[in-house]
Structures are given as structure tokens and as C-alpha cells.
Amino acid sequence: MxxxxxxxxxxxxxxxxxxxxxxxxxxxxxxxxxxxxxxxxxxxxxxxxxxxxxxxxxxxxxxxxxxxxxxHPSGALYEGEFKDNMYHGTGIYTFPDGSTYKGHFYENRLEGEGAFTDTKGLVWTGEFHGKAALGLKMQLNI
Structure with a gap:
């Protein structure tokens, strides 16, 4: 300080x-x-x-x-758990365009089970690994 x-x-x-x-x-x-x-x-x-x-x-x-x-001034917002100045644990990250990721973070990376909601409101769930998210499933609103 x-x-x-x-x-x-x-x-x-x-x-x-x-x-x-x-x-x-x-x-x-x-x-x-x-x-x-x-x-x-x-x-x-x-x-x-x-x-x-x-x-x-x-x-x-x-x-x-x-x-x-x-x-952030860009409009990005993170609400959740931190460890040693990093996103770490569970949280919600809102991107500047309004899309969101809700799930697990590990050392500032999207890591583990989570849900991504795009700007159209479509929700994609699955396993996230940094910038990769293979095998995501779209939730259907019936």
C-alpha cells in the first residue's frame, strides 16, 4: 500500500x-x-x-x-470468487457485449462445468477449458 x-x-x-x-x-x-x-x-x-x-x-x-x-471501464464485469488476484472458484463473467459465462474459473480461465449465454439469449452448457469448449449443448426453452 x-x-x-x-x-x-x-x-x-x-x-x-x-x-x-x-x-x-x-x-x-x-x-x-x-x-x-x-x-x-x-x-x-x-x-x-x-x-x-x-x-x-x-x-x-x-x-x-x-x-x-x-x-472494467469496457463494461466487462466479474462477480464471484478470487484467489491471489485471479478469478478462481465459481463466478459470473459478463462480457462487454452482454453475453455471460456462469461457472467455474481456474487462475483467470474458464475451467470446468459452466453455462455461456450469448447475446441472443441462447444458453450453452458443458465443459470449458480456457478458450476451448468442446461438446457444448444448447439448452432448449420449451
Whole structure:
């Protein structure tokens, strides 16, 4: 985290604060101190990057970790589980064109059982492996 801080003092009892990073990013939320005294985002908080990316959710040892929402200026949106700053676990990714993927992620990749809904509302289910998804089945709405 940045040395520059707004709001609360940096006392050992303080657990919430607002920070401005040298690159213009901002963080508001919970933090902790490492054994060496470095301040780490930890708990829940909101990080707004200088280029408009917004993350709201859980942090662990200064990384997005747990449940959260990541919004991009392009309109892309991820809601789900994170591990070590990556989409990891179950979640929903909405693409800028409005299509969505709901399912499993592994280290930022679509991985495992999931459902892709295209811009026409057609739902395709099956096994996803990164950019490949062999043998998808279209759900019929009868």
C-alpha cells in the first residue's frame, strides 16, 4: 500500500482507512500490518484504479481473495470468487457485449462445468477449458 494516507491515523488499533497510491489508485477499507509493519489490504474494501477499474470485496495479504466484484471501464464485469488476484472458484463473467459465462474459473480461465449465454439469449452448457469448449449443448426453452 502507499505511504500516503487520508483519514484515520496509522495507529496499531486502526483497521479502516483510505489510501491514495502514487499512480492515482485509491483504496478504502480494512487493512492490517505485516510483521515488518507494512500496511496490507486485508478484510473488505474498495479499490479504484486510476484507469477506472473498480474492485469491491474481500482482501487477504494485499490481494483480491474471497468474494468480490471487479468492474472494467469496457463494461466487462466479474462477480464471484478470487484467489491471489485471479478469478478462481465459481463466478459470473459478463462480457462487454452482454453475453455471460456462469461457472467455474481456474487462475483467470474458464475451467470446468459452466453455462455461456450469448447475446441472443441462447444458453450453452458443458465443459470449458480456457478458450476451448468442446461438446457444448444448447439448452432448449420449451
Amino acid at each position: 502507499s505511504d500516503k494516507k487520508e483519514g484515520d491515523s496509522l495507529s496499531a488499533a486502526a483497521t479502516k482507512g483510505s489510501y491514495v497510491f502514487p499512480n492515482g489508485d485509491r483504496y478504502e477499507g480494512d487493512y492490517s500490518r505485516s510483521a515488518t509493519g507494512v500496511i496490507l489490504r486485508s478484510g473488505t474494501g474498495k479499490h479504484i484504479s486510476a484507469n477506472g477499474i473498480l474492485y469491491t470485496g474481500e482482501w487477504h495479504e494485499d490481494k483480491m481473495h474471497g468474494r468480490g466484484t471487479l468492474q
